[in-house]
Every structure is written in C-alpha cells, then in structure tokens.
Amino acid sequence: MKTIIGECLEEFLQDNEDFLEDQLRGIDPLELLTIADTCSLLKVSKMTLYQHIRSGKLKKIRIGYNSRSPVRFRRMDLEKFINQHVEKK
Incomplete structure (x- = not known):
C-alpha cells in the first residue's frame, strides 16, 4: 500500500x-494576465501576440461568452510558450 x-x-x-x-x-502560475501585461512580459506588439494566438502557439482565456469579452492569459501558459521558443544551441 x-x-x-x-x-x-x-x-x-x-x-x-x-x-x-x-x-x-x-x-x-494560474494568475491571469491582460493583453497589455502579456505584450509587456513577452516584449512583443499586440499584432504579434494576436498572430501567436491565431497560429495556436499561445492559449487564451476568454472571460465571458461573446467575441467582445475580455481575453486573459495564464502565466503558466506563457512560461510554456517561452520555454518552447528558447533557442537550443
């Protein structure tokens, strides 16, 4: 046992x-970050962030049920995204 x-x-x-x-x-790691927070953390523009979302590389969470509901990102998802894109020598 x-x-x-x-x-x-x-x-x-x-x-x-x-x-x-x-x-x-x-x-x-479950902290929810806004689009502005996420762009700042990743040092990318909103356009680049949206490209990563559309390509499926970055997961988003929609707070609400319609397309105008705010979008958030879990810190742990961002850390996974960063770790997957670290250049390996």
Whole structure:
C-alpha cells in the first residue's frame, strides 16, 4: 500500500514540478494576465501576440461568452510558450 502511495506521490510531483517551483518562488502560475501585461512580459506588439494566438502557439482565456469579452492569459501558459521558443544551441 505504501509503495502505491509513494509511486502516486512521485508521479504527482514530477507532473507538477513547474507549478510547485513557481509556488515556492511566490509566483502564481494560474494568475491571469491582460493583453497589455502579456505584450509587456513577452516584449512583443499586440499584432504579434494576436498572430501567436491565431497560429495556436499561445492559449487564451476568454472571460465571458461573446467575441467582445475580455481575453486573459495564464502565466503558466506563457512560461510554456517561452520555454518552447528558447533557442537550443
């Protein structure tokens, strides 16, 4: 029984490593950022941000049900986006 619990705990920690590290650094990975905040963080224009959204590279969250509802971005999605686009030497 303890082995199963230990294995489950180990798997959970591996799957959520980034989330837990962010929590320890005092960063909320579920924090929602505005378009302006996201552009500032990524150092890109709104047009470039919208291109990344349309291409499916960046996930957005719409607050509401219609096309005029505000858009937000989860910090953890932005960190994944950044990590996927880091140049590897």
